[in-house]
Amino acid sequence: MINFEDELKKFHPSLEIEEAEDAIYNQDLTDIADLLVGLVKEDKESAGSKEEK
């Protein structure tokens, strides 16, 4: 059975136009491809430092 209070908590205020700029700037755009590229770079760096030693 639907509980009004519980259901009401699922509704959130919509973004207003004044908040759009902040929302765009604060959006985390990091994707899996970024993480992968980061990991590959770290891997290369660690491999390079081992070779130096």
Place this chain on the structure above:
Amino acid sequence: MICYNCGATLTHNDFCTNCGADVARYKKIVSTANLLYNEGLDKARVRDLSGAIESLRQCLKLDKSNVDARNLLGLVYFEIGEYVLALNEWVISKNLRPSKNIADDYISLLQDNPNKLDVYSQAVKKFNQALSYCYQGSLDLAVIQLKKVLSLNPKYVQAHQLLALLYINDEQWEDARRELNRAQKIDVGNTITLRYLAETQNILDMDDDAGYPGGGIELKGKRGASEGGRLKKDAVDSYSSPVLRKETKTATTVLNVAIGIMIGIAVAYLLILPARISAAREGVDENLKAAGEQLDAKTAQITSLEQDLKIANTQADKLKEELEVYIGENGTMTAMDSLLSAVNSYLDNPEDMQTVAEYLDQIDEATLESTSESFTTVYNLLLSKIGTDVSAGYYDSGMKAYQSEMYEDAIKDLTKAYSYDNSNGDALYNLGNAYRKSGDIVNAIDTYNKVIEEFPDTEMATRSQQYVNELNVD
């Protein structure tokens, strides 16, 4: 697909032919992102907008640079009334690909139509206000506010759902079902809509079967007992699509073959749908413009007619005034009648001066100025015929009144005596006396001055001068 390391176009190899970077995993990620984009596109086509949002967001988590997915996500957000979220996606998309990007058109469509943008903005503000009313417990106010929101933006899914929830809370099941059906028409796969709809439908079915009005504890008991029935069936129905989607997701290898075809379809879809939306909007805008122009034309016509009416009223008033001059108490027609009666009376009996004089008295001196030349000629002729005798009659009666110290009557008769015969200097002189005795100094001086002017070198003039001097000293 381009290399993440050097930006060169990748081949079928698992390494970049330009820089040698290992791109096997990267290609896998991008392929999976494309797959999710295709899923999102499929869902959007069948109006499963919630499902489309989920797939597209996952796609963008894997590959943020998938501009098509981002544009489609914006379009879906816009369709469910979340226009700020839509704008966010389009702006980011525009930054990722500044040229040849359909997001440009979407943003322009909104920016070029500030009225529409304002309506959407108002709808969002009112929705947030309604939600705030709900938290405060002012549910009636929330319902009113949500109705306003939906009149501004009928595609606002969240508003439909919240309004339905308020109706459910108030046990207005029919209204709730109506709102949920509207929400479902926009987004068929929204789980909140489906869940509320199943609950509402369940209650309405029970009402139909049992034939008793809903509400109260008894209703809640029955409702709870039947949850395993229709609710479960609807829930299964509504979740069948996601399950199927998961199955298709497992068939990645097969779908990879179809990716090329899907991309083609996707491009066609992204080009055709916005054009249709744009055409529909243009049609609505044109209709609104035409209606506005018609309204302006009608308003101008009304203003013009009002001015005409005003002019017509002014002319009518003017004509009425002119008519009054002719037929009024002192009008030309009345004067004409009086003159004809006087002439008629004189021709009948020239001796009956009194009757002729009465008729002539009815003619106002001011009216004489506006009459014709022939009228004035006849009037003056008649006056010359009877003037002296009538003047003598009025002079006698005036002097009697003067001697009896009835100065008002004396002034009246002596004025007439002088007006009928301008050579009757005694009448004018005694008129001056009557004015003086009655205390009307101004008229007395004027009359004496007239005596001095009209009858110089007479005793009357000398006396008049003395009186004038006395009165001026006083």
